């Protein structure tokens with residue numbers, strides 16, 4: 133599907149088929165990146181096992197595999213259990229296996245046999261089993277992932293309040309809080325999780341004079357939910373290199389219409405930290 137300017141682009145980075153690949157393009161070797169600004173000129177990397185694609189490049193909304201590679205290099209060890217509760221085309225499965233990690237993947241609409249059908253709000257996994265959780269959720273309604281009514285991609289992050297005083301996009305954020313709470317349940321104490329997400333902007337279809345569009349600050353909103361469950365470790369800005377946006381009139385439309393195309397994704401890295409209280413803190417009543 134062609135990315136629409138009002139969605140900020142359909143792909144999550146370099147995008148399906150969106151690698152900057154001329155005839156002489158060679159993917160640079162992956163190295164652990166030292167700063168909080170991450171960029172790589174391809175959606176996929178060449179693994180030591182010879183695999184050149186992770187996940188499915190034709191899956192709309194696939195995560196750039198090198199982002200997951202960076203995370204697993206830093207926050208996991210061989211044989212750790214990695215969990216992806218919204219696995220899509222299975223990018224996390226392929227990267228985890230490349231790196232010798234065990235992995236469990238779930239999705240409402242599994243695309244391959246090694247993804248289990250489950251709602252990310254109710255995972256069939258015991259508490260405290262995961263060494264690392266990666267999640268790349270729907271960013272509001274910009275991609276139609278499946279016909280399953282429970283798909284969080286059917287919930288509009290810009291939905292107007294139902295009652296005066298209710299927040300905008302309440303159903304989307306409540307559903308995502310349930311996902312985050314479930315991630316907290318399955319993650320071991322003192323281990324890490326990462327959530328990859330973008331804000332969204334949609335052209336307004338209302339009356340002239342109401343403004344060009346509606347901005348959905350999904351990143352900041354979800355970071356605030358994450359903070360209720362986890363300790364922040366860092367925030368990374370991942371440069372999106374959606375080659376499709378180089379074509380057509382997207383750039384012209386953004387300048388003339390005075391709106392922005394999405395140039396980056398947030399990567400929120402969080403840690404589950406639960407400290408058992410030191411018994412010496414308790415005073416014994418005589």
Ligand SMILES: C[S@@+](CC[C@H](N)C(=O)[O-])C[C@H]1O[C@@H](n2cnc3c(N)ncnc32)[C@H](O)[C@@H]1O
Pocket residue numbers: 187188191193194195196217218219220221222223224238239240241250251252253268269270277278282283284285
């Ligand atoms: C952005 S995609 C994930 C992309 C994936 N990381 C990849 O690289 O292919 C989001 C996924 O969330 C799934 N999803 C949406 N609502 C869900 C829910 N309630 N439980 C589980 N999966 C859900 C969709 O089916 C979709 O596959």
